Amino acid sequence: MKQLILPFLMALVCLLFSCDYSPSGKHFEEIDPEPQIVAAISLNAQQDTVLVRGGTLLKFEVSMLGHKTFGYQIRFDKWVLEEAEGLPDDLWFVSTQFPDGYYTLQLAVLTTSGTGSLADKYKLEAAEVYRTWVVYIDNTPASPIAISSITPEDGRLKIEWQPYKRKVLNKFELYRSKNGYNRELLATFTNPAHTSWIDSTYVGGPVTYDVITYPDAYSYNRTYGPAYAYHLPLPSIAQSTFDKDNNLILSFNASPLYNNVKHYELSYTNGMHSESITVTDTVASFQDPGFGSNLELKLYTYPNIQPKNWSNNQAYTKTTVPGYGTAWGPYAGTLVPSPLTNLIYSFSYDYLKIIDASTLKVTHERDIRNLQGISPGITKTVLSKNGRQLYSLLNGVIHKLDPATLQTVETFSIWELLGTSSYSGLSLSAVSDNSRLLVTTINTWNYTSKVHVVDMALKKVVADATLTSYPPEAKISPDGNALKVGTTVLTAQADGSWQALSMSEQDKAALAFHPIKPWYAVKRSNSITFYAIASGAVERSVTTEAALTSYEIDAESGYLYGFANGMLYVYNIGTGQLKRKLKMAPSGTAFLYKNRIYSQDRYISL
Numbered sequence: 064m065k066q067l068i069l070p071f072l073m074a075l076v077c078l079l080f081s082c083d084y085s086p087s088g089k090h091f092e093e094i095d096p097e098p099q100i101v102a103a104i105s106l107n108a109q110q111d112t113v114l115v116r117g118g119t120l121l122k123f124e125v126s127m128l129g130h131k132t133f134g135y136q137i138r139f140d141k142w143v144l145e146e147a148e149g150l151p152d153d154l155w156f157v158s159t160q161f162p163d164g165y166y167t168l169q170l171a172v173l174t175t176s177g178t179g180s181l182a183d184k185y186k187l188e189a190a191e192v193y194r195t196w197v198v199y200i201d202n203t204p205a206s207p208i209a210i211s212s213i214t215p216e217d218g219r220l221k222i223e224w225q226p227y228k229r230k231v232l233n234k235f236e237l238y239r240s241k242n243g244y245n246r247e248l249l250a251t252f253t254n255p256a257h258t259s260w261i262d263s264t265y266v267g268g269p270v271t272y273d274v275i276t277y278p279d280a281y282s283y284n285r286t287y288g289p290a291y292a293y294h295l296p297l298p299s300i301a302q303s304t305f306d307k308d309n310n311l312i313l314s315f316n317a318s319p320l321y322n323n324v325k326h327y328e329l330s331y332t333n334g335m336h337s338e339s340i341t342v343t344d345t346v347a348s349f350q351d352p353g354f355g356s357n358l359e360l361k362l363y364t365y366p367n368i369q370p371k372n373w374s375n376n377q378a379y380t381k382t383t384v385p386g387y388g389t390a391w392g393p394y395a396g397t398l399v400p401s402p403l404t405n406l407i408y409s410f411s412y413d414y415l416k417i418i419d420a421s422t423l424k425v426t427h428e429r430d431i432r433n434l435q436g437i438s439p440g441i442t443k444t445v446l447s448k449n450g451r452q453l454y455s456l457l458n459g460v461i462h463k464l465d466p467a468t469l470q471t472v473e474t475f476s477i478w479e480l481l482g483t484s485s486y487s488g489l490s491l492s493a494v495s496d497n498s499r500l501l502v503t504t505i506n507t508w509n510y511t512s513k514v515h516v517v518d519m520a521l522k523k524v525v526a527d528a529t530l531t532s533y534p535p536e537a538k539i540s541p542d543g544n545a546l547k548v549g550t551t552v553l554t555a556q557a558d559g560s561w562q563a564l565s566m567s568e569q570d571k572a573a574l575a576f577h578p579i580k581p582w583y584a585v586k587r588s589n590s591i592t593f594y595a596i597a598s599g600a601v602e603r604s605v606t607t608e609a610a611l612t613s614y615e616i617d618a619e620s621g622y623l624y625g626f627a628n629g630m631l632y633v634y635n636i637g638t639g640q641l642k643r644k645l646k647m648a649p650s651g652t653a654f655l656y657k658n659r660i661y662s663q664d665r666y667i668s669l
Contacts, residue, residue: 355651
């Protein structure tokens with residue numbers, strides 16, 4: 064062993080002398096004991112506190128200037144979500160596997176230290192660069208937002224609610240609905256601190272407001288807040304009066320939401336007639352709407368800003384304004400005056416009523432519901448002009464009624480009177496003072512009818528006539544000796560036969576019988592001439608201001624009254640003098656009784 068030591072030392076000496084050694088140090092690099100690492104780590108969430116609901120994509124961005132990276136770790140509190148070499152890629156993070164609450168998210172990147180040492184180059188001197196975020200997980204359903212108050216403020220409607228306390232929120236929406244329908248989105252909010260909104264389109268009426276909260280972008284994840292019902296009464300008509308010229312004066316209540324209201328519109332419908340006016344104050348007037356009918360009025364309130372569904376959701380109140388005159392009734396069906404007995408009868412398909420003409424109170428009534436059926440244009444109860452003959456068709460049987468009590472005195476079957484059952488409908492058209500009843504059998508398959516003149520005292524048919532018009536029209540004179548069936552006019556002869564009167568078709572169509580005198584009247588343009596039934600002699604003639612479309616004669620006063628161009632005309636037959644000219648409501652009806660003009664529910668003095 065000693066023999067080997069000497070050769071080794073000699074070789075070491077030779078090696079030292081063979082090296083080019085200089086103490087300048089140029090073959091060595093200085094090592095920085097405190098290297099600076101320039102790095103940037105970011106997350107797509109951008110905030111230091113990340114709010115997470117459900118699954119979310121974490122996109123990390125790492126920049127290491129001049130440094131080589133060896134690997135990374137993504138840590139979530141005590142858990143390592145991902146660990147790999149190189150730089151991190153996108154990570155789909157599912158938060159539902161963790162309870163709600165606060166967590167720490169950290170991305171740690173292993174990189175060279177930057178000292179330049181051999182240890183640094185061989186990962187023995189690596190540095191860890193990291194960034195930390197606070198993560199808040201909220202996967203419970205969104206809390207409902209409840210509206211706390213709705214109040215008018217400065218002429219508008221203010222809606223308030225408590226601030227949303229939860230941290231995770233995508234948006235919340237304010238809705239309004241009317242009667243559970245016409246649901247309308249009013250506003251969308253993304254700031255949870257937003258706690259009020261001004262509804263500038265609401266002008267009144269019952270509505271409900273509610274808030275829907277969306278914690279995330281998924282529409283099915285939503286929470287409905289409780290509905291808040293609100294009702295500010297819409298402006299409505301407060302008072303209606305008529306002036307001396309029968310012009311209608313209206314006043315109505317204004318809306319307290321004056322900054323929401325643009326204007327008001329009043330619209331009334333009277334039969335087929337409609338009229339509207341726009342107003343900005345609370346008083347309006349319409350010219351004389353006419354007598355004989357109530358008025359259906361609508362008061363529209365128009366907002367300054369009309370909502371999208373305004374045409375289907377207009378705001379209005381509806382009011383029935385009584386027509387002018389003194390109230391009575393109202394009575395449905397046909398009103399038949401009987402001046403000789405001082406009574407007025409009301410005939411409808413439901414009730415028969417007797418009204419005292421002095422007190423205008425009902426003295427008797429009879430329930431006939433379901434006994435006549437409803438047949439428009441078909442008469443089933445008739446009263447003679449003298450008020451002593453009253454017949455009604457009940458359940459297909461003719462009843463003779465007591466005109467004072469409406470109770471049945473006697474009944475007659477159709478077979479007993481006519482000897483036929485070949486018909487599809489029946490009508491009682493008229494009855495004379497001497498109990499001659501017009502019974503009309505109707506065949507609806509060809510709309511032809513046959514009028515039978517039945518002498519109820521004899522229980523015998525004394526005349527027949529055929530009608531081809533529908534509904535059937537037939538009249539008989541009070542004395543029972545003249546008959547008008549369509550355009551056929553017949554008069555009774557001494558031998559019991561009936562003879563047709565010779566006159567033009569136009570005269571026949573406009574013929575009427577006087578309620579007391581044995582006369583018939585014929586209308587020709589602007590004149591009405593009265594003839595004696597027996598002799599045909601002219602008895603009276605009246606020239607009218609307009610060609611009357613229909614006319615009647617009041618048995619008490621003897622005045623003729625009729626209608627033309629929306630007007631009622633009343634004439635004294637004896638003198639031909641115009642007694643009254645009255646504008647009628649388009650759907651109004653009226654009759655003259657003594658010194659009054661009556662409609663279904665009001666009357667005025669003649």
